[in-house]
Amino acid sequence: MRRVTWFNTTSLTLGFTFLYLPMLILIVYSFNRSELVTVWAGFSTKWYGELIRNEAFLDAAWVTLQVAVVSSTVATVLGTMAALTMVRAGRFWGRTLFSGMIYAPLVMPEVITGLSLLLLFIGIGLDRGVFTIILAHTTFSMCYVSVVVSSRLATFDRSLEEAAFDLGCSPGEAFRLVTLPIIAPAVISGWLLAFTLSLDDLVIASFTAGPSATTLPIKIWSSIRLGVSPEINALSTILIAIVATGVVTASLITKRASLRLQAEERAAEQQA
Amino acid sequence: MTQTVFEPWNDPDATPLIQFQGVTKRFGDFTAIDDQTLDIYEREFFALLGPSGCGKTTMMRMLAGFEAPTEGRILLDGQDIAPIPPNKRAVNMMFQSYALFPHLSVWENIAFGLKRDRMEKSAITERVDRMLKLTRLEKFARRKPHQISGGQRQRVALARSLAKAPKLLLLDEPLGALDAKLRQDTQFELMDIQEKTGTTFVIVTHDQEEAMTVASRVAVMDHGKIVQADTPDRIYEHPSSVYVADFIGDVTIIEGTATPREAGYEIAFAEGQPPLYAETDKTFAKGQACHLAIRPEKVSITAEKPRDKRNALQGKILDIAYLGNISTYHVELPGGQVIKAQTANTRRLSRRTFTWEDTVWLSWTDTAAVLLED
Numbered sequence: 291m292r293r294v295t296w297f298n299t300t301s302l303t304l305g306f307t308f309l310y311l312p313m314l315i316l317i318v319y320s321f322n323r324s325e326l327v328t329v330w331a332g333f334s335t336k337w338y339g340e341l342i343r344n345e346a347f348l349d350a351a352w353v354t355l356q357v358a359v360v361s362s363t364v365a366t367v368l369g370t371m372a373a374l375t376m377v378r379a380g381r382f383w384g385r386t387l388f389s390g391m392i393y394a395p396l397v398m399p400e401v402i403t404g405l406s407l408l409l410l411f412i413g414i415g416l417d418r419g420v421f422t423i424i425l426a427h428t429t430f431s432m433c434y435v436s437v438v439v440s441s442r443l444a445t446f447d448r449s450l451e452e453a454a455f456d457l458g459c460s461p462g463e464a465f466r467l468v469t470l471p472i473i474a475p476a477v478i479s480g481w482l483l484a485f486t487l488s489l490d491d492l493v494i495a496s497f498t499a500g501p502s503a504t505t506l507p508i509k510i511w512s513s514i515r516l517g518v519s520p521e522i523n524a525l526s527t528i529l530i531a532i533v534a535t536g537v538v539t540a541s542l543i544t545k546r547a548s549l550r551l552q553a554e555e556r557a558a559e560q561q562a
Numbered sequence: 563m564t565q566t567v568f569e570p571w572n573d574p575d576a577t578p579l580i581q582f583q584g585v586t587k588r589f590g591d592f593t594a595i596d597d598q599t600l601d602i603y604e605r606e607f608f609a610l611l612g613p614s615g616c617g618k619t620t621m622m623r624m625l626a627g628f629e630a631p632t633e634g635r636i637l638l639d640g641q642d643i644a645p646i647p648p649n650k651r652a653v654n655m656m657f658q659s660y661a662l663f664p665h666l667s668v669w670e671n672i673a674f675g676l677k678r679d680r681m682e683k684s685a686i687t688e689r690v691d692r693m694l695k696l697t698r699l700e701k702f703a704r705r706k707p708h709q710i711s712g713g714q715r716q717r718v719a720l721a722r723s724l725a726k727a728p729k730l731l732l733l734d735e736p737l738g739a740l741d742a743k744l745r746q747d748t749q750f751e752l753m754d755i756q757e758k759t760g761t762t763f764v765i766v767t768h769d770q771e772e773a774m775t776v777a778s779r780v781a782v783m784d785h786g787k788i789v790q791a792d793t794p795d796r797i798y799e800h801p802s803s804v805y806v807a808d809f810i811g812d813v814t815i816i817e818g819t820a821t822p823r824e825a826g827y828e829i830a831f832a833e834g835q836p837p838l839y840a841e842t843d844k845t846f847a848k849g850q851a852c853h854l855a856i857r858p859e860k861v862s863i864t865a866e867k868p869r870d871k872r873n874a875l876q877g878k879i880l881d882i883a884y885l886g887n888i889s890t891y892h893v894e895l896p897g898g899q900v901i902k903a904q905t906a907n908t909r910r911l912s913r914r915t916f917t918w919e920d921t922v923w924l925s926w927t928d929t930a931a932v933l934l935e936d
Contacts, residue, residue, distance in 0.1 A: 452628055453661035455648040457675030457726070467674075471665045554709045 313530060320523035327518045337524040347525065350509035353420055354489060357505060361427035362484035368428070369435025369484075370477055376436070377443040395433045403430055404497030411498065418500030426498040427488040434487060435480035442476035482540070486533075569793075570603035571779065577640070579604045579730065579762050580625065585634035587620050587786075594620040596786040597634070607756050607763045609773035612783035613809075618766045621783075622732050625764065626655045639729065649678075654728040658735040660719035662707040668718050669694070669703040675726045693721040696755060713744050720752075724759060733765040737772060749775045770810050774798070782806050798857075804934050807855040812890070814861075814901045816854040820846040820933065827933060829854050832897035839872045842933040853934045858890055858904035860930040863916065864923045871925040877901065879920045891916065893924055 320338075324331035341347060376389050395403060407426045411418060450472065454464035470477070492507040499508060510522055570576035578601035587595040594617045602608045610618035623629040624636060627648030635642050643651060654675070662671055672693050676686045694700045697717040702710050707718065716736065723731055736752070737745045753776050756763050767773050773780045774794040781791035782805075790802040801807035804815060816838070818831030826841035829852060838854060846852055867874055880900060881892040884907075891903045903924050907914075916922055 447659055447661065449657045449659050449661040450663065452626075452648070453655070453657055453663075453722075454674075455628075456626060456653075456655050457722070458649045458678030460649060463678070468663055472663075551708060554706075558705075558709045558711050558714075 316523055317527050317530065320520065320527040322520055322523075325520065327520055327523065337520040338528075340521050341524050341528075344521065347506070347509060347521075350504050350506045353423075353503050354506040356420060357423045357427055357495075358485050358488040361424045361488050362431060362481050364424070364428045365432035365484045366435050366477060366481045369432040369480060370439050370473075372432065372436040373439035373443055377440050377446075392433055392436055395430050396437070400430075400491075400493040401497075404494040407494070408497045417502075418498060419502045422498045422500070423495050423503065423505065426494050427484075427491065430491075430494060431484035431487045434483050435477075438480040438483060439473060439476050442473050446473065482536075568605070568778065570606070571601070576603055578602060579606075579639060580764075581635075581637040581640075582621075583635045583637065585624070585631045585636060587617075587624065587629060588632045593786050595624075595631075598786075598788055600781065600788060600791060602762065602764060604762055605760055607753065607765070607776055607778045609777035609780045610764065610766045610783060611768070611770060611773040611780050611809075613768060616783040617786040618768075618783050619734065622655070622734060622764060622766045625730065626653055626732055627651050652729040653732060654723040654726055654730075655732040655734065656719050656723040656736050658738055660707075660715050660739075662715060662718055662722070664707055666706070667703065668699060668705050668707070668710065671707070671718055672722045672725050674722065679726065689725060693725050696724070696758070697721040712739055713748070716740060716748065720755070724755070724761065727759075728761065730762045730764065733763060735767055736765065737767075737769075745772070752776055774810070782809060784809075799932075801855065801932060801934070804853050804855065807853075807932065807934065812858050812902060812904075814856050814858065816856070816899060816901070818852060818854060820850050820852045821848055822846070826928065827852075829933070832895070832899060835875065835895065835897060838875075838931070839928055840931045840933045841928050844933060844935070846933070846935075851936045853936065854931050855934055856901070856926060856931040858902040859888075860926050861901065861903035862925050863891055863893070863903045863905060864925065865915070867923050868925045872928060873931070874923055874925040875901070876921065876923055879916055879918055879922060882916075882918065889914075891922075893922060 319327055319330075321333050321335065322330055323334035323336065372392055376385075376392065379385065404426070407422075407429065408418075411422050411425075416422060446469070450468055451464050454468040455461075459467060490507055491505075492511055495505045496508050496511075499505060504512075506525075510525065513519065513522060570578075580600075580602040582598055582600040584597055584599055585595055586593065586597050596617075598621075610621055612618045620629060624631055625638075625643075627643070627646065630644060635644065637643070638651070638653070663674065666674065669690055672690045673686050676689055681689070690703075691700075694703055697720055699714065699717055699721060702714060702718075707715055710718070716739070720736070723733075733752075737748050740748060749772060752763075756776075765773070765776060774797075777794060779791060779793055780797050781788045782797065783789065784805055790797060790806045792800075797806060797810055801810065807813050808815065816829070816831050818829040818838070820827040820829055821837075822828075823839065826839060827846055828837040828839055830837045831854070840854060862868065862871075867876070875895055877893040877895040879891055880894045883890040883892075886907070888904055888906050891905070892900050893903060894900050901924055
């Protein structure tokens with residue numbers, strides 16, 4: 291049933307306007323020649339040029355990237371280990387408590403997570419900087435990874451691992467040669483999720499960052515307090531472009547792969 | 563010409579390949595296997611048969627090493643296998659779900675176990691090619707498991723589990739996922755491959771026809787116990803209990819009381835019916851309760867009372883199950899007892915002698931029925 295009705299068209303327009311109008315305005319104004327954000331004075335790309343020359347922004351971007359890569363990688367390793375244990379350990383006393391405790395940080399207000407980490411770092415006398423942001427981001431993003439990986443493991447056929455043992459694998463080999471390659475898509479999307487979360491986190495980073503290290507979201511937030519500059523618009527547009535490219539590429543790859551899988555399975559059945 | 567019959571279980575000098583010695587397996591309070599002792603010999607095609615939950619899969623998983631017995635010992639080639647982990651056992655398993663590695667090609671799946679043994683590259687290639695040839699999969703070597711059909715996947719699983727030339731191959735419901743026609747062909751293929759490779763096969767199945775077709779011996783299991791372990795024909799013709807008689811094939815069970823008479827027993831089963839007569843090796847006391855098990859194909863159905871048979875009963879046809887090649891008649895005796903009789907449809911249906919509500923005579927010979935204890 292594909293019918294273009296008055297109702298469908300209206301709700302579609304309303305929905306998309308609601309979602310994308312703010313971003314569209316931001317993108318349009320990033321090409322504004324005027325210093326004043328809200329007054330249109332003709333097309334220009336000069337703010338992008340300004341941005342590249344702004345050391346403070348570039349430093350912040352570099353810190354953000356470092357934090358995101360390291361924290362999401364560590365979180366992926368830890369989160370995958372947690373997921374494996376929770377799915378595989380079977381029933382043991384306190385299992386529900388443990389799995390609940392893994393997921394709890396997902397619903398914990400970020401302010402509280404940030405504050406508690408700040409207190410911890412002060413308590414153990416750890417100087418705040420890139421390292422503490424990495425620790426903090428690893429802590430909260432590893433829960434997300436473990437959720438993504440556990441949902442994949444729940445449908446993982448255990449007999450695949452048994453078959454690996456049966457054919458002579460040690461437990462380590464079975465994981466490396468069979469389990470990991472099969473759950474790899476979930477592990478990768480867990481990493482991407484952790485990476486994105488780290489990239490745009492403001493609250494936790496602002497609690498755990500020190501004077502020596504500032505992430506991009508903190509930088510944007512603090513410069514907005516002095517007034518929105520067209521430079522920020524340009525920066526945001528670049529971020530939107532990066533994220534959009536990533537999402538579109540990922541979904542295209544997934545779509546292609548699943549279409550090919552279907553076609554090949556059909557071909558195999560017809561041949562039989 | 564003398565042909566040696568393959569029946570090592572009757573040879574007192576033969577040493578079994580596998581010995582279950584008083585094996586018990588408990589999961590918490592549940593006893594999956596209850597103190598079982600069983601010998602399986604080299605080159606045997608042994609079937610573990612039973613309904614789901616009877617413990618047949620647990621027996622197999624203990625052989626593979628995925629479960630350890632709670633009590634008792636399992637010997638392979640005279641050696642206790644309890645301390646040997648699954649990856650070090652000379653035992654391979656074909657899984658019910660096939661458990662093919664989806665990220666590897668057919669070729670790599672079959673080579674997987676050989677690579678773990680650090681075999682030489684050329685030797686691996688040679689072995690994999692031989693397995694592909696044995697299972698007629700040469701054309702599909704480069705395909706991934708999702709690119710081949712169900713029947714082909716089944717053959718890949720078989721090739722992969724045979725590649726390491728195990729002493730013992732375990733097959734867990736190997737044909738469960740195939741449709742009826744393909745199943746039959748594959749059963750013969752399995753037997754053929756078993757004979758060619760000379761590997762000892764242990765198959766787990768709930769399908770009695772499958773077990774009877776492929777196996778040299780069948781163990782019928784129920785509630786963690788092996789009720790009877792014997793050749794398919796002995797299981798069918800000489801079931802040791804009502805459970806086995808009922809589980810294997812079609813049967814009519816008549817309850818009654820035995821009275822010794824001549825070489826056998828007279829069985830009184832209903833008021834106003836003449837007693838039946840059956841010969842047996844077993845001994846029954848006078849008046850002991852017993853069950854008479856009679857296979858439908860051993861019951862003749864006639865219009866007139868046969869003169870030559872002692873067991874003859876009159877009844878009315880209640881139902882006819884027409885299966886094309888054979889028809890099974892359900893005949894109700896005046897007392898309400900229903901007896902099944904089977905005839906081969908050697909003539910076309912339009913010439914069928916009997917129809918519903920016809921009064922007919924059922925008869926069988928003195929040795930046709932099996933007398934079983936309560």
